[in-house]
Amino acid sequence: MEKLKEVGRPVARVDAYDKVTGRAMYTDDLCPKPCLEARILHSTIGNGVVKSIDVSEAEKVPGVVGIFTCFDTPEWAYPVAGHPWYAESKKEKRDVGDRRLLDPRVRIYGDNIAAVVAEDTVSCDRALAKIKVEYEEYPVVYDPIESMRGTEHPVQEGKPDNVVAHTLAKTDDEKLATMGYSCVEDVLTDPRYHHYKLHMETGEQSQVHIETCTSYCYEENGKIVCVSSTQIPHICRRVIGQALGIPWGDVRVIKPYIGGGFGTKQDIHYEPLNAWLCKQVGGRPVRLELSREELFFGTSGRQPKSFDVEASVDDDMNLRARSIKAWSNTGGYIHHGHALVLNSVNSFRWLYHRQEDAIRCEAWTVHTNGPHTGAMRAYGVPEGNWAAECLMGDIAHDMGWDGVEFRLRNAIYQGYVDEFSPGNYISARTCGLPECVEKGKAYIEWDKKKAEYANQTGPVRHGVGVAFFVYKTAVAPFALETATAAITLNQDGSFQLQMGATEIGQGADTVFSQMAAEAIGVDTEDIHIVSFQDTDVTPYDAGAYASRQTYVSGTAVKKAGEKLRAKIIEFAAGLYPAAQGDLTLRDHAIYDTVGNRVCGLGDLALEAYYNTEHNDQLHARATANVHTNAIACGCTFADVTVDMPLGLVTVNKIINVQDSGRLINPKLVEQQVHGGMAQSIGFGLYEEVQVDPKTGRVLNPTLLDYKIPTTMDVPDLEAQFVETDDPTGPYGNKAVGETPIISPAGAIRDAILDATGVKFYQEPMTPQRLFEGFKKEGLI
């Protein structure tokens, strides 16, 4: 791989200084206080209709400015998912709108039915307590299978069976006929092969960013301004416009630093309501901050899913066919809808579809009265990976095969092309998976530990486990991919870089600066990135999701940088006609073809700004409309101790090794991997939003009852990489941000199986479930 100058450097984060000194400003830090406060009245039923709301007593609470109910807000619905919008010519691709600002039709427990605006939060809460609501209540359904049988009052109008979408992709019968089969089922049940039939489940994980969802709105110059902790400022602007029924140009969204998002803030949850409330009180600043408790039911966690999986495998470790049926519970609202479960079943297919004659992927997304769910880091893939890896682990265990060898024999490889995706977009042009596996095996001492941990007895046992993963980069070809970057030469020879893409903690600003420096031919330290997005001035970009920014927005940065470099050289050539031959830019200066220094970059910049005859502010702007995709892959190896009577799993050692293409900043990629691994340890072992199936109410909406890993719960996390140079990435890079959350949970499950011989299918593997599992097998 050709060595690059700025790309690949482990430069310090451009935002680190401000973040350790408290200077970095987040949404609430900027809010002009005191300002008006808004709080929401949530329904105390899980399904039904609001018959009436009596606010007469609440209005008397001192400090109350206004109370607005679901009978006051506009009646139209709007879409909230962080997906691209489409022009009239492609309007069938647009997201469905099923959200109203406040809605008398209650679909989930805690639905938004009224809001109070008051001088302070105490007055808000006092008023909320005095609002009287009369409901007509319907029965609650939480199980998607039950919901699909139809309910008397469908969750959303026009969907009598509560099914949002149903898709099926399977190997052509014609192709199967050439092998002597009539359908996929024939391969699955071929008597020559071993047959597997399993059921798995994954729960709702909550993102638990430490900054809650918060925004404040005010009017200025006839426009509504919304400052929000969002991953997707430009989409936020459009959704506010749609929700309020006002021109999008009348909305301005500002996104400061944000305290984590992980997908929650890839939905537009409360910004439109905040903007509307602001308008109702004459454009005065109104702040709307969700409490920690509200986040658990008022925003969208990871969709709970269940899977029926079948497989056939021959004696030589070759998978012959697999089938997956997936049911996804999207709760009362569609949000990201079917895209999530499609990611589950697609990644299930891609990961091990190497030797197979047949594959079948069927998926349903279903409305229930459970909390609405949506995007969370890796967007459906950890769930599909759980299903894929439970299957692989069971087969290897039962057949007495080495789990690594079995997986490698069937895993995705360089040159793999997905036959079910449009065009040949989903193809592994690069795939460093075998090298990743070698590194992981060496770190965990796979062969040695396997031998050491064989034939254990007693209540406390040890095991090692493995899981692989695959992940696509960005959303093409399934959806629009576009990003714009703008770079300006400053008077001192430094550069101003403006992105519509957002820094959400993942280090985007730093890697964009490195890529800009690489493209222009200067140092990263010469780039000043504008971190905040302001939709009035920043270029358009869809925002932070799908591990897309370094790939898609990075392509825009590279284009803009190269364009600006050419402009600088052209300007220098015009200014110094006597210079010999083609000019070049290096070491902060312009050189001619024989190596003579023509002028310094700083001097040239001054000419560009102030030359009385030829001044021209040198600036470049480029849009990248990306149509490619790239497959990232890798694996996790884990070493665990299982205390069976306690149902306690301790992760002793864990490593993620991944091929994310070329690493733009190796240290920042390590950061991403550590964080993802910890989130997956929580996903695998204890994180689960618990919902009462009778009422739809979230039972554990606090950080004490919904526990995320603390310093005590994770071991030292090892991150290693295999670099490849993907031809489609701007600098050979592929997805990074979401990938590390995919496979650790599966590797831990595999290690528990290795330690105890007990197979667990329900994620998270909580102490209670583990205890019951060991007891059932007679181990305790």
Added chain:
Amino acid sequence: MDMRILKCTVNGKEVQVGYDPRESLLDTLRNRLHLTSVKRGCEVGECGACTVLIDGVTTDTCLYLTDWAQGKEILTVEGLQGPDGALDPVQQAFVDEFAVQCGFCIPGLIMSTVEIVRSGKTYDRDELRKLLSGHLCRCTGYQDVMNAVERAVEYCHERLGEEEGQPVR
């Protein structure tokens, strides 16, 4: 409700500020003194993002009434830098070890680390993990945070050693 006046020392300076007696110290520091490094993550003492030192002891300010802070000495991240803007060794360690991602939990973690290094005691990594377990961070998996805390202890011991002219163990 009638306002009262808080008199205390904040980041080395004596301050007087009006407050609502129902108010938490978190809100007073953020909204009235504009010390926005003190972050609100849960408001019920679960996440540690609002940690400051009160008379040298780490405290969740969301659970601490402003009323109780009369006469106390309060230290936040804003008070750590030297007069010339130089970073405190703890802040420097968090930068050097890439411990910062979204940054929202970082001021609280830095304040707990300041308490640790000022104790003068030496802890092993497991003991440090226990001391910091009240801080939730969702970005880092704590890997680089733990490295930063160990590095901060090293920096502070080095500095102490230089001041005293001998290495400190």
